[in-house]
Amino acid sequence: MNLHLFIPSLFWSDITFPQVYHDLSLPSLEALLSKSQATTSPASDTNAWLCQAFDIKKQLDWPVAPITLQTDSIDHEVKTTKDYWLRADPVHLRIEQNHIMLADNYTFELTREEANQFTGVINQHLADDDITLLPLHSHRWYIRLTTAPKLHTHTLNSATCKNINNLLPTGEDSVKWHKLFNEIQMLLYEHPLNLVRAARNKIAINSIWFWGGGYPPQSIRSTYSHLWSNEAFSQSLANISNTLSNPLPENTGNWLKDNDEGNHIIILDSLLNKDQYNLSYEWRENLKELENTWFLPLFNALKNNQINELRISTTNENFSCDFVIKRNSLWKFWTTIKPLHFYAVSQ
Structure with a gap:
């Protein structure tokens, strides 16, 4: 062996x-x-x-999203087509001095019901952008796009416990995704769902992290x-x-x-x-x-x-x-x- x-x-x-x-x-x-x-x-x-x-093989990103999708979609009626998939995972951001630090799900719990509630709120806000979050796992959320954005992202793992100011998406389409990133933070800041979490002494879910985009690898x-x-x-x-x-x-x-x-x-x-x-x-x-x-x-x-x-x-x-x-x-x-x-x- x-x-x-x-x-x-x-x-x-x-x-x-x-x-x-x-x-x-x-x-x-x-x-x-x-x-x-x-x-x-x-x-x-x-x-x-x-x-x-x-x-x-690396695409613009390492294609983590379409790979984990194959597992997370088993219990859902989601067709894992040849579309482009992007992860949009729930995270907690906190301000430290002049930095914005990111914490992943190692620091918080999130039930399937809460994931559905948070993504429902975000999806209602993003309706005009024709973007829908799919909470196929409580900590792994997905976005399906018919065409690949010109976007390079950093993995959630590499951004965890880091100052994210220099880790936001780059590329020709990055302005749009920066805008969505900021809008979602404003939406979730002191949202009733997070007020309920605070009352239960739970960490707020105050942002999402875009990463791991790509098409499903073949063979x-x-x-x-x-x-x-x-x-x-x-x-x-x-x-x-x-x-x-x-x-x-x-x-x-x-x-x-x-x-x-x-x-x-x-x-x-x-x-x-x-x-x-x-x-x-x-x-x-x-x-x-x-x-x-x-x-x-x-x-x-x-x-x-x-x-x-x-x-x-x-x-x-x-x-x-x-x-x-x-x-x-x-x-x-x-x-x-x-x-x-x-x-x-x-x-």
Whole structure:
């Protein structure tokens, strides 16, 4: 079996805070990385990385919307035609000094009923623009257009916890979308729906984020035989590429016993939000958990010849990195085991 782990934010993005690595005990992970063949590349957004892993070609944007649509439309009477699709996800904006910061659904809950109510209000306002929001998932809203706008957007992931002033759509048609963006903010500001949320001590849904537009990709072929993930976009990629897909296994040891062939990819994305929202304690604790539940069993599996090749890929705000460990890599007795922060500061 060959195994590819994708672990966004395996390294802490804030390089001015090296103390985050202090006293972290990660012997299996550090041994794996130290005995690997490592290559670095420029920083990559998580969605972009996943698209490239499944050989999805970039259009004006990475076409996330038409891909997740294939999954989200299953329970709805929506024809996933060859039209252009754009994501328009609910977000919370807050003003900090001279910046407008964006928070995604990691910070708030939104029921299906609330999603229908918010999109109903917005659709009534946008009726003259011939634009309709489709809340096919409580946190994933869609717009269908008959022709592609000349628009370049930034993924929601890359805008999360960032000043959005320089991340708004660009391109020949961007003025129209900036106008819609501003109008929707004004519409939702102190709207009765948000007043109800405030009374329940819930964060306001005061904007939407346009991103991930494109046409449905054609004839997608994956190099992976199996995907194991709880992350929605990767599950959708598996769906359109006819790759077998399952949730993350609960027990790595049992999973290794049951899967001894094939080319598997596992998405471990639990560190990402902790890194984005600067939750250093939670990030450390999560990494310790991954050491016990994943890195230790996989290190032993390599030693026991259960895995032919293990690839660990990660990306954060500063760089992307691949670590390839083969069976015989563990016999590199001359290599020095380096601490995790070595890789974070040496890029």
